[in-house]
Amino acid sequence: MTPGSGRFLRDNAFLVAAVSLPLVVVAFFLLSTAIPRWTVPPPAYDLLLRANDLYNYNQATPRVRVEYHVRDGKVEATARAIPANTPVTRTALILFDHATLISREISVDLPDNLVEGDAPRTIVVDTPPGQRVVAQARAPDGYQLETRSQRGPGIVGELFGMNRYNSDTMLTNRGRVVSLTLPVPYQNQYISSVDAVGWLVPEAGAGQR
């Protein structure tokens, strides 16, 4: 350090401290976010998610309400007819691929001929060979699904009228956060609710992917 810079620091000690204080806190929080990335391994299992498009005005959408649940290691879709004058909400089954970190919708052949009063119809969704679905919140490697809504535009955006609120869907495990980018239109929590159906784990005897 040169005598000039030393004198500058001494003369402006409070200003230097004013800049250093938030800098130190930011550095501390950056470190606390970075450490789990080095110590916690990435997700090792695929996840099946259920997402609702609450504002679906597409007339082509079958007038059925679908519920996804896990039975005997398989996902079952139970379709019920939606009564007349009731808004149609579209429920999608989404697969998060842990290897590519990409989420994609899985097409399910839903019946489009159900009418009010018909018995519910159950369709078994195919799972990749050698894998079964477990309906537990936490994966065997510790990851679990979390949604954080009300993420605003920040103080600058608020001040300048950029009022846009988003939500994050993520997998978390001991401080490590893996963000999920869901297909459109399921990215926004205000028009879509997302929750986990189950984790895809290798069947007994089959090796993990």
Next chain:
Amino acid sequence: MTAINSRTRALEDIAAIARQHQLSAAEVAAAIGAPPAATEDNRARAVLVRVLGFLGGTFVFAGIGVFIGLQWGQMNSAARVVVTLGSGLATFALAMLASREERFEKATTPLLLIAAVLEPGGMLVAFQEYGSGGDWRLAGLITAGAMAVQFGATFGMLRRSTPLFVALVFGTLFWWTALDLLEVGNKEIALVLGGSMLLAAIGIDRTGHRDITPVWYLLGASAFLYGFFDAVERTPFEIAFVAAASAFVYLSVMLHTRTLLFVATMAILGYTAWFTGEHFAQSVGWPLSLIAFGMFMIALSALAFRIDRDYVRVRKSG
């Protein structure tokens, strides 16, 4: 007798100052004999002209804003960016030019302030028009950072208080957004930024730009105490809040700042009101609690007034 003494003392003071600044008797006499800079009548006219000038400028600015607002729907992306960011940059360039010309020197501050509003607005419009989604806070972070650097450099060049003030505003917004992006809690942000604003205010107080510090003392102390109360509320360390507020009273005396004294007094009063409502409203009864709180308020106000008179104001003028 007293009047003669004070006149003698005044003459001695004038002579001391003249000797200190190596002024000749002729120069002092000429300065005393010169006509006053502005008569009362002239001053009133100048104030009126200035107020009308500010009002006129505000109407023009508001009119342009409304006009842009009405045309906004018909504008394409480039037009929107040009009309906001372009205007901001043009205003900033005008401010720089005005600062070099003595005739337009007074226009520098309002032009800088207008640029400080238009430029970040324009940058965010550019992000909105040409961005492809993502976290808005990143756009806010870049905007605040760029503005802080720009106005910091402007302060370095012009050495005026206005760009320093604006640089501090955007610097604070930058750190706020950065901490928000790192998912730091509100109370921690308030504590850190409150402390940082206070330190910056103390640092600036020692320079020739101390005119801008009361705002930073107010914001810094308020944010820090808010964060501190949030951290200790309903914990065994809650009483530490009163200690912190009292420390600010002491700091206000050390730094000779009434703003800090005001915030600290308000904090103690606010805490007392909160504490009374929380613990005594049910047991002692609300009316009695109010009476006790009112008496405490009167006593504290008197104490704050005395501290200001005996320590802050005296030492400031001394």
